[in-house]
Amino acid sequence: xxxxxxxxxxxxxxxxxVSSIRPPSHSCITKPLAFARYASDHVRRPATxxxxxxxxxxxxxxxxDEAATKAYIRKQLEYWLPRIARPTAACExxxxxxxxxxxxxxxxxxxxxxIDHDLNPSAATMLMFSGAASSSVFKEKKMKAAVDAIxxxxxxxxxEEGVYKTVSKLLDQYLRQFKSHADLYEGIIFxxxxxxRLQAATAMYECMLNAGFVASSLTDARLMTLSIAMSEDxxxxxxxxxxxxxxxxxxxxxxxxxxxxxxxxxxxxxxxxMSAAIIQMYxxxxxxxxDVHFDPRLVKKLITAQAASGNVEGALxxxxxxHQKGNLPSSPKLSQHLYxxxxxxxxxxxxVDQDAVGTVLETMHIHGIKPSxxxxxxxxxxxxxxxxxxxxxQIYYMMKSMKNKEIKPxxxxxxxxxxxxxxxxxxxxxxxxxxxxxxxxxxxxYREMITTLIPFSVALKQKQDTKLPSMLTSAxxxxxxxxxxxxxxxxxxxxxxxxxxxxxxxxxxxxxxxVLTRLMGRLHRELKSMRLLGESRWADRYIGLPKVVPVGxxxxxxxxxxxxxxxLKVAKHPQWSLDAPPYMLDGNDDLLPVRLVHDxxxxxxxxxxxxxxxxxxxxxxxxxxxxxxxPIERMLRRAILADHRRTYDSPPPGAIVSHAIQDAKKExxxxxxxxxxx
Numbered sequence: 038x039x040x041x042x043x044x045x046x047x048x049x050x051x052x053x054x055v056s057s058i059r060p061p062s063h064s065c066i067t068k069p070l071a072f073a074r075y076a077s078d079h080v081r082r083p084a085t086x087x088x089x090x091x092x093x094x095x096x097x098x099x100x101x102d103e104a105a106t107k108a109y110i111r112k113q114l115e116y117w118l119p120r121i122a123r124p125t126a127a128c129e130x131x132x133x134x135x136x137x138x139x140x141x142x143x144x145x146x147x148x149x150x151x152i153d154h155d156l157n158p159s160a161a162t163m164l165m166f167s168g169a170a171s172s173s174v175f176k177e178k179k180m181k182a183a184v185d186a187i188x189x190x191x192x193x194x195x196x197e198e199g200v201y202k203t204v205s206k207l208l209d210q211y212l213r214q215f216k217s218h219a220d221l222y223e224g225i226i227f228x229x230x231x232x233x234r235l236q237a238a239t240a241m242y243e244c245m246l247n248a249g250f251v252a253s254s255l256t257d258a259r260l261m262t263l264s265i266a267m268s269e270d271x272x273x274x275x276x277x278x279x280x281x282x283x284x285x286x287x288x289x290x291x292x293x294x295x296x297x298x299x300x301x302x303x304x305x306x307x308x309x310x311m312s313a314a315i316i317q318m319y320x321x322x323x324x325x326x327x328d329v330h331f332d333p334r335l336v337k338k339l340i341t342a343q344a345a346s347g348n349v350e351g352a353l354x355x356x357x358x359x360h361q362k363g364n365l366p367s368s369p370k371l372s373q374h375l376y377x378x379x380x381x382x383x384x385x386x387x388x389v390d391q392d393a394v395g396t397v398l399e400t401m402h403i404h405g406i407k408p409s410x411x412x413x414x415x416x417x418x419x420x421x422x423x424x425x426x427x428x429x430x431q432i433y434y435m436m437k438s439m440k441n442k443e444i445k446p447x448x449x450x451x452x453x454x455x456x457x458x459x460x461x462x463x464x465x466x467x468x469x470x471x472x473x474x475x476x477x478x479x480x481x482x483y484r485e486m487i488t489t490l491i492p493f494s495v496a497l498k499q500k501q502d503t504k505l506p507s508m509l510t511s512a513x514x515x516x517x518x519x520x521x522x523x524x525x526x527x528x529x530x531x532x533x534x535x536x537x538x539x540x541x542x543x544x545x546x547x548x549x550x551x552v553l554t555r556l557m558g559r560l561h562r563e564l565k566s567m568r569l570l571g572e573s574r575w576a577d578r579y580i581g582l583p584k585v586v587p588v589g590x591x592x593x594x595x596x597x598x599x600x601x602x603x604x605l606k607v608a609k610h611p612q613w614s615l616d617a618p619p620y621m622l623d624g625n626d627d628l629l630p631v632r633l634v635h636d637x638x639x640x641x642x643x644x645x646x647x648x649x650x651x652x653x654x655x656x657x658x659x660x661x662x663x664x665x666x667x668p669i670e671r672m673l674r675r676a677i678l679a680d681h682r683r684t685y686d687s688p689p690p691g692a693i694v695s696h697a698i699q700d701a702k703k704e705x706x707x708x709x710x711x712x713x714x715x
Contacts, residue, residue, distance in 0.1 A: 084117055084120045084121045084127075085117075085121055085123075085126070085127045085130065087117065088113060088114075088117040088118075088121070088127055088131065089127075089130050089131055089134055091113055091117075092109075092110055092113055092131055092134065092135070093134050093138075095109050095110075096134075096135070096138055096140060096143070097138075103142055103143070106140070106143055107142070107143055107146045110131070110143055110146055110147060111146065111150060114128070114131075114147070114150055118154075124154075124156055125151065125156045125157060125158070125159075128147055128148075128150070128151050128156060128158075129158065129159060129162055131147050132144045132147050132148060132162065132165075135147065136165075144166075145166060148162065148166045180220060180221060180224060181224075183211045183214070183221065183224075184221070184224040184225060184228050186207070186211075187204055187207045187208070187211070187225060187228065188228050188232070190203050190204075190207060191203060191204070191232060191234070197234060197236040197237050200229070200234050200237040201236075201237045201240050201241070204225060204229070204237065204241065205241075205244070208221070208222075208225065218248070218250060219245070219250040219251070219252070219253075222241065222244075222245040222248075222250060222252075223245075223252065223253060223256045225241055226238050226241050226242055226245070226256060226259075226260075227256070227259065229241060230259060230263065230301060231301075233304065233305075235263055235267070235305065238260070238263075239260065242256070242260055254284050254287065254288035254290070255288075255290070255294060257284055258281060258284050258285075258290070258294070258298055259297075259298065259301055261277050261280055261281045261284070262281065262298045262299075262301055262302045262307070262315065263301065263302065263305055264277045265277045265278055265281070265302065265307065265311055265315075266302040266303075266305040266306050266307035266311070267305055267306070274311065278311070278314060278315070278318065281315060281318060282318040282321075282322060285318060285319050285322035286322045290319065291332075292331060292332025292334065292335045293332075295315070295316060295319050295335055296332075296334060296335060296338065298315060299312050299315065299316070299338060299342075302315070308346060309341075309342040309343070309344075309345035309346030309382075310342075310346035310347075310348070312338070312342040312346075313339055313342040313343045313346060313348070313351075316335060316338060316339040316342065317339065319335075320339075331359075333365055333371065336355075336359045336365060337365075337371075337374075337375045337378065339355055340352045340355050340356055340359075340375065340378075340379055340382075341375075341378045341379060341381075341382045342382075343355060344379055344382035344383050344386055345382040345385055345386055346386070347386045347387060349383055349386060349390050349393045350393075352379065352382070352383075353393065353396050353397070353400075356379070356397075356400060357400070360400070360404060369406070369407070370409075372404075372406050373406060373407070373408075373409040373411070373412060374409075374411065376397060376400075376401055376406060376412055377409065377411035377412045377414075377415055379397055380394065380397060380412065380415035380416065380419060381415045381418070383397070383419070384415065384418055384419045384422050388422075388423075389419045389422050389423045391423070394416070394419060407441075408439075408444065409443070409444060410436075410443070410444050410445065410446075410447060410450075411449075413432060413435075413436040413444065413450070414447070414449045414450050414453065416432050417429050417432050417433060417436075417450060417453045417454065418449075418453045420432060420457075421453050421454075421456055421457045421460075421461075424460070424461060426457045426458075426461040426462065426476055427475055427476065429453065429454065429457050430454070430457075430475045430476050430477060431475055433446065433450065433454060433477075434475065436450070445489060446485075446486075446489050447490070447508055448490065448508045448509070448510060448513045451482070451486045451489075451490070451513065451517075452512075452513055452516050454477075454482060455482075455513075455516045455517050455519070455520040456516060456520075458476075458479055458482070458520040458523070458524070459516075459519050459520045459523045462476065462479070462520070462523075462524060464478075464524055464525075479520055479521055479524055479526060479529060480526070480529050480701065480704040480705045481704070483517065483529070483532075483533070483705045484704065484705050484706070484707055486517070487536075487705075487706065487707055488707050490508040490509050491509060491540075509536075509540055509542070510542070511537070511542050511543065511544070511545050511547075511548065512547075514533060514536060514537060514542060514548075515545070515547050515548050515551050517533050518530055518533045518534065518548065518551050518552065519551045519555065521533055522551065522552065522555035522556070523555065525559070525680075526701070527673050527676040527677045527680060527697075528677055528697040528698050528700065528701035529701045529705060530552075530673055531670060531673045531674070531677065531698050531701070532698065532701050532702055532705050532706065534548075534666055534669050534670055534673065535666075535670070537666050538666055543663055543664065544664045544665070544666050544669065545664070546647045546651050546652060546658060546664070548664075548669065549605075549646065549647050549652060549664065549669065550652055552669050552672060552673070553601055553605070553652070556579075556604075556672060556676060557596055557600070557601050559575070559576065560576045560579065560580070560596040560600070561596035562576075563575060563576035563577075564576050564577075564591060564594050564596055565591075565596075571585060573586075573682070575676075575679045575680060576596075576679075578678070578679040578682075579675060579676060579679040580594075580600075580618065580619055580620045580628075581618020581619060581620045581621060581631075582620075582622075582628070583622070587622070590622070590627075590628060593627065593628065594628055598649065602649055603619060603630045604619055604672065605646060605668060605672075606633060607619045607631065607633065608646075608667075608668035608669075608671040608672045608675075609643070609644045609646050609665070609667070609668040609671075610633050611643065613671055615671075615674055615675065615678060615690050615691060615694065616678070616690040617631070618631065619631055619675075644665035644667050644668055645662065645663065645664050645665050646664060646665065646668050647664060674694050677693070677694045677697050677698070678690050678693060678694055680697075681693050681697075
């Protein structure tokens with residue numbers, strides 16, 4: 038039964054507030070149209086919305102009569118605020134509406150009303166109406182709206198000339214609305230720079246100078262930075278760099294300004310050496326003898342830029358100097374982030390300098406910087422880059438033994454280890470050195486990865502609607518799949534592919550490329566390499582060659598794009614069979630692809646796979662395309678069966694494959710994790 042009336046008291050004034058309505062009569066309920074009219078007449082919106090709407094409509098319809106508008110606003114406030122539970126928030130919403138409509142005087146009227154009636158404005162509102170700040174706020178909003186409108190008129194497919202013409206046309210309209218034309222010019226120039234329209238930005242800059250305006254030092258610095266980034270001649274770049282130094286010496290730039298310049302330049306190919314040179318020039322432009330403390334973010338950018346450009350010695354020197362001056366981040370996490378980025382920059386600079394890595398670790402120890410997960414990750418990645426798989430796994434063991442709960446392996450950790458296994462792991466060597474080898478076998482590493490990245494509570498409550506854990510991504514599973522395929526562990530690879538289904542991760546074109554590249558690579562090597570007389574190989578069994586291959590037939594077989602396309606079509610075919618070979622020999626000992634016949638009456642699904650153009654990277658899949666995992670699983674099942682040399686007493690093909698997958702699953706999947714690999 039509906040309540041007829043609930044009366045509450047507003048915390049601002051002792052006013053009655055009706056929060057529900059009298060229930061309609063039975064006749065209204067039985068007649069939908071009548072009830073709709075009843076509801077529209079009696080059901081009220083929240084009072085705050087009514088207040089804001091009434092003022093917005095009046096402002097839109099008014100004839101710019103400022104006095105009448107102020108009187109109307111005050112009348113509405115006096116009527117509605119006693120009926121509103123949070124009058125302060127309501128007033129600030131009204132102020133926001135008036136600011137958006139460039140009604141500065143009216144917004145000030147609402148602010149004064151709040152002060153008169155002891156409604157405490159927020160700090161942001163107080164700042165907006167403090168002295169001269171109010172007028173600047175409205176000017177900035179109006180200027181930003183004009184620049185945004187010009188930005189929306191720039192279409193991605195426009196030429197540089199078309200962009201310049203469009204901007205010039207709109208600029209003529211907006212110049213009449215502003216007294217500060219130079220600010221509008223500079224706003225548009227910065228907009229064009231951010232959109233990557235460098236020629237149009239330069240042309241607009243020249244237009245500004247020709248109109249008799251003087252650009253600010255920051256605008257000059259932005260364009261000089263772009264000139265440095267786009268200069269192919271080192272002498273020209275040095276000339277622009279010297280001009281930038283002159284600007285730094287004459288004007289007061291902040292750390293945020295320099296970071297913005299570096300960001301703008303990096304978008305246009307500014308290298309690490311020039312980034313470091315710009316930052317150093319800014320630091321050197323400060324007056325000598327002055328105790329200057331630079332922005333720690335700027336110092337960090339300088340160090341990483343030096344290391345990334347190959348100047349590792351300079352980066353370490355800057356690190357030591359800034360430690361002495363106290364310009365490095367004081368927060369432990371920010372300090373850890375700096376050292377992590379420095380180790381990463383050393384790796385990307387070229388062959389890993391182990392002496393430099395040792396110096397960084399020693400400096401961390403001296404200054405009491407404790408290791409973090411990103412630092413461990415970079416050390417593992419550096420070891421992999423140096424092709425030292427033993428050291429990579431030793432660091433991994435050290436990382437797992439840390440007592441700090443915040444330090445634990447993540448997706449980056451396992452991505453580096455899977456890359457190491459792909460490039461450096463040898464199953465035969467691992468079996469020979471099983472007792473003294475620190476390298477973890479792929480199946481055991483996968484088990485540890487699943488245990489670490491997937492919370493145990495989630496693993497116990499697996500359901501169809503399970504959402505993707507943040508650390509288990511398609512990119513990580515692709516790298517994992519590549520490692521298993523490189524080790525020729527096809528049952529393990531099958532379990533990895535089934536993880537896409539378990540964790541609701543969509544296979545990508547990259548996933549198909551990983552599988553096809555490894556399978557086709559092995560087919561090509563085994564079909565074309567020298568073999569003993571009567572030797573039967575995995576590739577023979579995979580494509581369907583007989584045990585005794587006729588002489589000369591191998592020379593005719595080409596493991597090329599046509600074979601790849603046929604194998605993929607066979608794997609997606611609705612009538613696919615595990616023991617049906619994809620190729621057959623004809624009477625002339627020629628290898629012919631099996632003819633695929635489609636049954637129009639079959640109710641089996643047609644699986645979506647990437648086209649050859651997508652696999653080659655020529656075309657991108659349409660938005661929302663979901664590729665099926667089934668064709669990949671079928672190719673891997675065929676690869677598992679080809680690993681088995683069948684005899685007259687061998688189990689059925691399906692039993693052979695299922696048994697191999699179940700063995701892999703027992704080794705790879707932790708207990709309690711409902712992986713539906715079968």
